[in-house]
Amino acid sequence: MLCNKRLLLILLCLPWPVLADLDGERTALAKLMHELDGLKPLIAEAQGQADQSGRLQFQYDWLRLDIERIKLGIQEHLTAPRQARSFPPLKGDYRR
Numbered sequence: 400m401l402c403n404k405r406l407l408l409i410l411l412c413l414p415w416p417v418l419a420d421l422d423g424e425r426t427a428l429a430k431l432m433h434e435l436d437g438l439k440p441l442i443a444e445a446q447g448q449a450d451q452s453g454r455l456q457f458q459y460d461w462l463r464l465d466i467e468r469i470k471l472g473i474q475e476h477l478t479a480p481r482q483a484r485s486f487p488p489l490k491g492d493y494r495r
Contacts, residue, residue, distance in 0.1 A: 428473050435470050439463075 446459040 425477060428477055432470055432473050435466055438466060 442459055
C-alpha cells in the first residue's frame with residue numbers, strides 16, 4: 400500500500416505535459432490555424448485605416464505572407480506521418 404502511495408505521489412509531481420493526451424498538441428495547433436484565419440479581417444481593417452500619405456508604410460502584404468507561411472508550417476506538421484521516417488545512416492568517421 401505504501402508503494403502505491405509513493406507511485407501516486409511521483410505521478411502527481413510529474414510535469415503535466417508528460418500526462419497530456421497525444422492529440423492535445425494537434426488540437427491546439429488546429430485551433431491556432433483557425434485563430435490565424437481570424438486575423439484576415441483585422442488586417443484588412445487596419446490596412447483600410449492606414450495613412451496612405453505617410454512616409455513609412457506598414458507592409459500588410461508581407462504580414463499576410465508571413466501568416467500564410469506560419470499556417471503552412473503548422474499544416475505540414477499536422478499532416479506529416481506520425482511514424483518515424485527513415486534516414487540514411489550516418490557516416491560516423493569524419494577523419495581522412
